[in-house]
Amino acid sequence: xxxxxxxxxxxxxxxxxxxxxxxxxxxxxxxxxxxxxxxxxxxxxxxxxxxxxxxxxxxxxxxxxxxxxxxxxxxxxxxxxxxxxxxxxxxxxxxxxxxxxxxxxxxxxxxx
Amino acid sequence: xxxxxxxxxxxxxxxxxxxxxxxxxxxxxxxxxxxxxxxxxxxxxxxxxxxxxxxxxxxxxxxxxxxxxxxxxxxxxxxxxxxxxxxxxxxxxxxxxxxxxxxxxxxxxxxxx
Numbered sequence: 001x002x003x004x005x006x007x008x009x010x011x012x013x014x015x016x017x018x019x020x021x022x023x024x025x026x027x028x029x030x031x032x033x034x035x036x037x038x039x040x041x042x043x044x045x046x047x048x049x050x051x052x053x054x055x056x057x058x059x060x061x062x063x064x065x066x067x068x069x070x071x072x073x074x075x076x077x078x079x080x081x082x083x084x085x086x087x088x089x090x091x092x093x094x095x096x097x098x099x100x101x102x103x104x105x106x107x108x109x110x111x112x
Numbered sequence: 113x114x115x116x117x118x119x120x121x122x123x124x125x126x127x128x129x130x131x132x133x134x135x136x137x138x139x140x141x142x143x144x145x146x147x148x149x150x151x152x153x154x155x156x157x158x159x160x161x162x163x164x165x166x167x168x169x170x171x172x173x174x175x176x177x178x179x180x181x182x183x184x185x186x187x188x189x190x191x192x193x194x195x196x197x198x199x200x201x202x203x204x205x206x207x208x209x210x211x212x213x214x215x216x217x218x219x220x221x222x223x224x225x
Contacts, residue, residue, distance in 0.1 A: 042217055
């Protein structure tokens with residue numbers, strides 16, 4: 001059983017399109033995250049979300065928006081995709097914010 | 113402010129040799145410290161973590177790390193490298209836990225047969 005799963009694993013799309021990446025966790029965790037890993041392997045948090053609070057990294061463009069239909073899902077919507085959005089996006093979850101995060105396998109987004 | 117520095121973006125060791133991956137951090141408060149491993153085309157897997165208590169932390173796959181406050185370091189070691197250890201290793205620091213992780217830029221470990 002995959003603890004944190006993301007779909008799709010690969011996503012190739014044209015500039016200007018709108019796309020979504022889905023994330024589901026079956027760990028019963030209460031907090032979920034999105035991280036971006038750039039071409040130099042640098043990982044940076046984009047959002048953290050639980051049922052009470054959404055925390056947004058101030059460097060994230062507002063074209064990116066997380067949406068959580070329920071506690072086990074946190075999807076990432078991206079509008080008007082740009083070349084610079086090409087990266088690997090990781091979903092993660094944790095039980096409370098003060099424990100370790102469990103990561104999904106990543107979604108490699110390529111904008112052409 | 114928090115930051116993590118991983119010395120050496122690429123480390124090569126012979127199979128059976130000691131693995132030492134360096135991590136130094138800066139944090140204004142006592143930190144939570146983590147090591148994650150990323151195998152090719154896979155997600156990050158937690159190797160070990162330090163929160164409080166014993167400063168020598170043992171993780172999975174024979175890895176361990178020691179929190180040294182005076183040196184602001186959290187180096188990762190393994191006595192004997194195995195071919196399957198070849199991967200990218202990330203050190204991370206947080207003030208509170210998973211919701212505030214700052215990652216280093218990673219160290220790619222190559223194991224030479």
